[in-house]
Amino acid sequence: DAKTTQPPxxxxxxxxxxxxxxxxxxxxxxxxxxxxxxxxxxxxxxxIHGLKNNETNEMASLIITEDRKSSTLILPHxxxxxxxxxxxxxxxxxxxxxxLIFGQGTELSVKP
Amino acid sequence: KAGxxxxxxxxxxxxxxxxxxxxxxxxxxxxxxxYQQTPGQGLQFLFEYFSETQRNKGNFPGRFSGxxxxxxxxxxxxxxxELGDSALYLCASSLSGRGAGELFFGEGSRLTVx
Numbered sequence: 001d002a003k004t005t006q007p008p009x010x011x012x013x014x015x016x017x018x019x020x021x022x023x024x025x026x027x028x029x030x031x032x033x034x035x036x037x038x039x040x041x042x043x044x045x046x047x048i049h050g051l052k053n054n055e056t057n058e059m060a061s062l063i064i065t066e067d068r069k070s071s072t073l074i075l076p077h078x079x080x081x082x083x084x085x086x087x088x089x090x091x092x093x094x095x096x097x098x099x100l101i102f103g104q105g106t107e108l109s110v111k112p
Numbered sequence: 113k114a115g116x117x118x119x120x121x122x123x124x125x126x127x128x129x130x131x132x133x134x135x136x137x138x139x140x141x142x143x144x145x146x147y148q149q150t151p152g153q154g155l156q157f158l159f160e161y162f163s164e165t166q167r168n169k170g171n172f173p174g175r176f177s178g179x180x181x182x183x184x185x186x187x188x189x190x191x192x193x194e195l196g197d198s199a200l201y202l203c204a205s206s207l208s209g210r211g212a213g214e215l216f217f218g219e220g221s222r223l224t225v226x
Binding site for chain 2: 034042043044045046049087097098099100101102103104105
């Protein structure tokens, strides 16, 4: 079973920041938070991951609360191309190999 | 460099037949994982291969099998197809599948069982 909870859908205006929440209250100390997204009819795409510190890359920022029970993915300036299903996944850094447990994700609609 | 390549992209089979799907990982990647995506169950992990050995297995019946070759290319096979096997089958590769590396997914093979 997925160990994360996400809202099923969200809307965002083009050019505004999209803030996607994720609850992972049972996360273990050795588990990371990963985010992937899947644009319609394509394979999932890696976005970002983190352990306990905030992370930023060219695609997004990841904010993890101090107790690590929740996190927020931030797309700073959403575009229409960011319309996709976003998956938040917790994963032990080792011993998981290529196995990811996907939940239902959040369907983000970016509107003009 | 080239991404993960899956073939065929689309195929139609009838119940009782079998199907073989192929996945070529990114050059240098040694881990290949397979996933099934359906509207009802979402994305589900099938199995993972690393250095020609199955390293992880999901909760699927024995009709689903796979293998990996010495060049890291992988195939998955579904025998005695059922209507419920209609799905998008995704392959993902990673350098080793451990550590901080992400998985890179292919575009998938869409299987329709009639």
